[in-house]
Amino acid sequence: MRRFVAPLALTLSIALSACAPGASPPPVSATSTPVVTATPTTPPKLIVAVSVDQFSADLFAQYRQHYTGGFARLMTGAVFPAGFQSHAATETCPGHSTLMTGAHPSRTGIIANNWFDPASPRGDKPIYCAEDESDPASSARNPVVSAVHLKVPTLGEMMKKANPATRNVAVSAKDRAVMMMGGHDIDAAYWWKGAGFVTLGGRELSPAVQAENAAVTAELKRGAPAIAAPAWCASNDHAVNVGKAAVGTYRFDLAPDKPDQFRISPRMDGATVDLANSLVDEMQLGKGPATDVLSVSLSATDYIGHATGTEGVEMCIQMAQLDQNLGRLFDHLDSLGIDYVVVLSADHGGLDTPERADEQAFPRAIRADKSLMPAELSKAVAAKTGIVTKGPLLIADGPFGDFYVSREIGPDQRAVVVKALVATLKTNPQVAAAFTHDELAVTPMPAGNPQDWTLKDRARASFDPARSGDVVVLLDRAVTPIPEAMPGMYIATHGSAFDYDRRVPILFWRKGIHGFEQPQPVETVDIAPTLAQIVGLKVPDGTFDGRCLDVDGGPGNTCEANK
């Protein structure tokens, strides 16, 4: 690490050699102290890839003025406030699948958190993105966790292939985040289940994980007091009625033996960071002969966003705690003297709960009408076409996304159902667009500025011919696809094709790079090609959908440095 501060002599010798023989060196102002920075030209020893689940560009914009911990450091690096998860299905699994592969979901194959194969024995039972359903013990609700559905390698896997000494490690509260960021070939993979961290089938928990689980078990047993809200949370701190409950003032006091209360709190991120730090020590990450990869997906922002929305005191407290937790992660790596590069981004953005949006000058935010639920649409289409099936006529995971027509009926009748479904949807003011499978299959993959992509382009980037539905439904802007807010259940969400769900910050930091802010849109598929160049990984042309971003704002060029 120190070696990137030291090469003053090197910097000067380059400056001098650039001068014509006999010319004087450039004058140095006597009144200013020259800042000694040198762009690192050797690969770092560790990539730290952080995903903050549901961390929208809007949250970053709202809270960046208050950050003093890990975010404050990241903001001295390369700041891209308008990163795009460019695709339509802005869910956790697709979003995480883009971060370390450099590929859109149309190529990663991860079109949604859950999809269906009506022709398989599963029928109307969902297939979970991070399960291996060929294992009879697996179900979407209790999956045998696997990356088998991910059709492309992750950066860590590509690096391991190039140099088997690379270690590829991923931790999160969510199994799907671990599998999508780590991929098929993971040296250590841990996620939260029930009341502790678990790992892949057939593997043991390492001593570091056992120790973290023991610490969490003790905390769960005794509970914990409320978390103080910073003074700058005052304007967020008021109750809003949502269905039969109220949100907006909760401070995360933890009752004993409430693991779910723990999970939906900043403490979940704290435990994830503690585990990441312990794994760095245990595996000596960043100290080996090759560059290692540590993926850390912090899930609490998402859990809190779903449970309480994005504009209450709960999210405000979480933003402060997240900043501190990130600081602990980076401080630990600093204390070990590891030369690391960080990227932080998110799998998708999010939208506040419509009841508070209504109070806060966004009255058009509404909940989806129950008539859009798959069972209701099935009834409407059956009435319209006279086509009746024993099982559900239409299969879907909710009131939007991929809709599949039952395979109880043949292709001719299915075509009739598709036509009737699209016609029904198009009369609904809450539906922005409905595209058929055939339509998306002939739509070219979009390119150019993701901000300007049409809705069909966005749907195309989420489309996989073998996995996508017969009809893809996009709800209109600000329609929350949760028809009814039930106490204790999710009240707010993401998943739309609009920019509040697509736009996420992308922040790069490494000691020695010249910081800058680039407000123009970039994409999350740019992250993997950018890191590949920084570590000097050579990949065949066409490996990535994204491009290398030069994350040194000065004369250095991180897209050229290690070619």
Ligand code: ZN
């Ligand atoms: Zn997510």
